[in-house]
Amino acid sequence: MDERKRAEEHLRVIRTLMERATIYRAISAPTALVGSILALALSATVWVREHHWAANAPAVMRHISARRFASLWLGALAIVIGVNTFFVWRQAQRDGRPFISPSLKLALRSILPCLVFPAAVTIWFFCDGYEFDNELLLVRIWIAFYGLSLIATQHFAPRSLVLLGWGFLLTGAGMTVATRQLEYYATPLVPNLAMGFSFGLYHLVYAMCVWNSPVRPGSE
Amino acid sequence: MPDFDKLDKVIHEKGRLSIMTLLATRPAWSFQDLKAELNMSDGNLITHLRTLHKFGLVALTKEIRERPQTSYALTGKGRLAFKEYLRVLEQIVKAGRK
Numbered sequence: 001m002d003e004r005k006r007a008e009e010h011l012r013v014i015r016t017l018m019e020r021a022t023i024y025r026a027i028s029a030p031t032a033l034v035g036s037i038l039a040l041a042l043s044a045t046v047w048v049r050e051h052h053w054a055a056n057a058p059a060v061m062r063h064i065s066a067r068r069f070a071s072l073w074l075g076a077l078a079i080v081i082g083v084n085t086f087f088v089w090r091q092a093q094r095d096g097r098p099f100i101s102p103s104l105k106l107a108l109r110s111i112l113p114c115l116v117f118p119a120a121v122t123i124w125f126f127c128d129g130y131e132f133d134n135e136l137l138l139v140r141i142w143i144a145f146y147g148l149s150l151i152a153t154q155h156f157a158p159r160s161l162v163l164l165g166w167g168f169l170l171t172g173a174g175m176t177v178a179t180r181q182l183e184y185y186a187t188p189l190v191p192n193l194a195m196g197f198s199f200g201l202y203h204l205v206y207a208m209c210v211w212n213s214p215v216r217p218g219s220e
Numbered sequence: 221m222p223d224f225d226k227l228d229k230v231i232h233e234k235g236r237l238s239i240m241t242l243l244a245t246r247p248a249w250s251f252q253d254l255k256a257e258l259n260m261s262d263g264n265l266i267t268h269l270r271t272l273h274k275f276g277l278v279a280l281t282k283e284i285r286e287r288p289q290t291s292y293a294l295t296g297k298g299r300l301a302f303k304e305y306l307r308v309l310e311q312i313v314k315a316g317r318k
Contacts, residue, residue: 007312013234014241014306021245021257102253 020095021103025158027150028091029211031084036203038076043196046072050189066130069188070122070138073195107153114149118142135191136175136182143198144172164206171198227312230275231305235260236268240294240302243278248293277301 027035046064053063064072092099121141125134150157150165175182175194182190231240238258242249249257255265269292272278277298281291294302 004312004315007309010232010234010237011309011313013237017238017241017257018245021242097259098256100256102249102257105253 020097025161027084027161027164027206028087029207031080031087032203032207032210034083035076035080036200036207038079039200039203040196042072042076043192043200046188046192047196050192064188066133066135066188067126069135069191070125070130073142074122103156106156110152110155111149114145114152118145133188135188136179136194139191139194140172140175143168143175143194146199147172158210160206160210164202167202168198171202226304226308228301228305230271230277231301233268235264236272237305239265239268239272239292240277240298240305243292243294244299244302248281248291250289250291252289254292272298 046069050063088104089099092101118141121129121138125138129138147165147168147170150161151169152165154162154165171194231237235258239254242254242257251265251269254260254269255262258265260268269278269280273280276295279293279295279298281293283289283291
């Protein structure tokens with residue numbers, strides 16, 4: 001191997017290692033696609049069921065209880081976490097790297113603090129919060145803090161993921177500003193639409209945008 | 221024409237180059253994380269780290285938390301040497317394309 005080829009090979013090694021060590025996509029495009037389909041399907045199901053029962057039993061204010069609403073979305077979250085874990089594991093196998101890589105540990109260290117507060121609010125919701133139909137508050141917290149957790153990875157995530165995070169954060173903030181207007185409508189329709197719109201549509205757009213794009217520093 | 225002799229011979233080895241590259245990305249790396257990322261054996265990794273340390277390119281810190289942990293970082297000299305190595309490498313590639 002002549003010196004130029006060797007130099008090119010070494011530059012390739014440097015580039016690959018730098019990208020692997022400094023860029024980590026916490027949510028892959030396939031995960032985003034699965035998450036979006038699941039969120040849209042769940043949101044549509046809740047919407048249809050509520051309308052069906054509203055037509056058949058209009059005297060009843062709501063047909064899906066607050067706890068059931070939250071349970072359904074937490075179930076969807078559990079499925080998406082499982083799917084994401086599988087994709088991360090499969091990618092690690094393909095790359096010949098350990099599943100619990102330094103990059104994964106760094107991502108978890110960045111994301112987990114942002115999830116403590118929404119976790120606490122969710123526990124409160126199941127214990128007491130459900131009594132006052134507080135889904136709108138719960139959903140705002142989920143959306144905003146999910147956005148924050150994505151933004152927390154900005155030092156090593158591709159820019160597209162950070163933009164996705166800003167989309168969620170601004171949606172959560174906007175919903176807080178418009179609380180009075182949103183509370184006018186029957187619950188759980190607005191919280192359900194907000195979940196379907198943000199977790200469904202945003203992830204769908206993200207998945208389509210990054211499906212074939214390679215990860216490059218400062219790109220996307 | 222670039223001078224190949226300017227290439228730092230300590231860094232110009234794939235294993236040590238990989239270590240230097242990772243150390244350039246973060247302030248410090250633990251031995252276990254380096255091993256996991258590079259998929260090297262303990263013996264191989266420690267030999268390369270000792271070489272880099274001997275030439276003053278890498279500093280090591282030993283901490284005792286729940287168990288002893290050694291972390292590695294580039295020294296100022298190491299960072300400069302890595303930058304210079306990259307510069308010469310780019311010159312070689314550019315010269316070859318002309």
